[in-house]
Protein backbone atom coordinates (compact mmCIF):
# COMPACT_ATOMS: atom_id res chain seq x y z
CA UNK A 1 0.00 0.00 0.00
CA UNK A 2 1.32 3.44 -0.97
CA UNK A 3 1.93 5.74 2.00
CA UNK A 4 1.58 9.54 1.98
CA UNK A 5 5.34 10.03 2.13
CA UNK A 6 5.80 7.67 -0.84
CA UNK A 7 3.26 9.63 -2.79
CA UNK A 8 5.00 12.92 -2.01
CA UNK A 9 8.23 11.46 -3.35
CA UNK A 10 6.76 10.43 -6.73
CA UNK A 11 4.10 13.13 -7.03
CA UNK A 12 5.93 15.24 -9.62
CA UNK A 13 6.63 12.16 -11.75
CA UNK A 14 2.95 11.26 -11.49
CA UNK A 15 1.93 14.73 -12.73
CA UNK A 16 4.47 14.58 -15.55
CA UNK A 17 3.13 11.16 -16.53
CA UNK A 18 6.53 9.55 -16.00
CA UNK A 19 5.31 6.78 -13.69
CA UNK A 20 4.71 3.26 -14.87
CA UNK A 21 1.22 1.77 -15.01
CA UNK A 22 1.52 0.09 -11.60
CA UNK A 23 2.77 3.21 -9.81
CA UNK A 24 0.17 5.40 -11.51
CA UNK A 25 -2.54 3.01 -10.37
CA UNK A 26 -1.18 3.02 -6.80
CA UNK A 27 -1.20 6.81 -6.75
CA UNK A 28 -4.76 6.93 -8.06
CA UNK A 29 -5.91 4.39 -5.47
CA UNK A 30 -4.29 6.42 -2.73
CA UNK A 31 -5.82 9.68 -4.00
CA UNK A 32 -9.25 8.07 -3.89
CA UNK A 33 -8.87 7.45 -0.18
CA UNK A 34 -6.68 10.31 0.99
CA UNK A 35 -8.02 13.83 0.88
CA UNK A 36 -4.73 15.24 2.12
CA UNK A 37 -2.84 13.88 -0.88
CA UNK A 38 -5.60 14.95 -3.26
CA UNK A 39 -5.10 18.59 -2.25
CA UNK A 40 -1.33 18.09 -2.21
CA UNK A 41 -1.36 16.83 -5.81
CA UNK A 42 -3.75 19.61 -6.78
CA UNK A 43 -1.49 22.32 -5.39
CA UNK A 44 1.61 20.74 -6.91
CA UNK A 45 -0.03 20.49 -10.33
CA UNK A 46 -1.03 24.16 -10.15
CA UNK A 47 2.45 25.35 -9.25
CA UNK A 48 4.02 23.17 -11.97
CA UNK A 49 1.64 24.66 -14.54
CA UNK A 50 2.54 28.13 -13.32
CA UNK A 51 6.24 27.38 -13.75
CA UNK A 52 5.69 25.91 -17.21
CA UNK A 53 3.61 28.93 -18.15
CA UNK A 54 6.51 31.16 -17.22
CA UNK A 55 9.06 29.19 -19.22
CA UNK A 56 6.78 29.25 -22.29
CA UNK A 57 6.63 33.01 -22.14
CA UNK A 58 9.14 34.28 -24.70
CA UNK A 59 10.18 37.45 -22.92
CA UNK A 60 13.80 37.15 -23.97
CA UNK A 61 13.04 36.97 -27.70
CA UNK A 62 10.74 39.93 -27.54
CA UNK A 63 13.24 41.92 -25.55
CA UNK A 64 16.06 41.06 -27.99
CA UNK A 65 13.90 42.13 -30.93
CA UNK A 66 13.11 45.48 -29.33
CA UNK A 67 16.77 45.95 -28.49
CA UNK A 68 17.73 45.24 -32.12
CA UNK A 69 15.22 47.80 -33.33
CA UNK A 70 16.48 50.40 -30.88
CA UNK A 71 20.07 49.85 -32.02
CA UNK A 72 19.05 50.06 -35.68
CA UNK A 73 17.19 53.31 -35.09
CA UNK A 74 20.15 54.75 -33.23
CA UNK A 75 22.46 53.81 -36.12
CA UNK A 76 20.09 55.34 -38.72
CA UNK A 77 19.77 58.56 -36.75
CA UNK A 78 23.24 59.28 -35.40
CA UNK A 79 22.28 62.71 -34.16
CA UNK A 80 19.15 61.48 -32.46
CA UNK A 81 15.69 62.73 -33.33
Ligand SMILES: [Zn+2]
Pocket residue numbers: 003004007030034036037
Ligand atom coordinates in the same frame (compact mmCIF):
# COMPACT_ATOMS: atom_id res chain seq x y z
ZN1 LIG B 1 -2.04 10.39 1.49
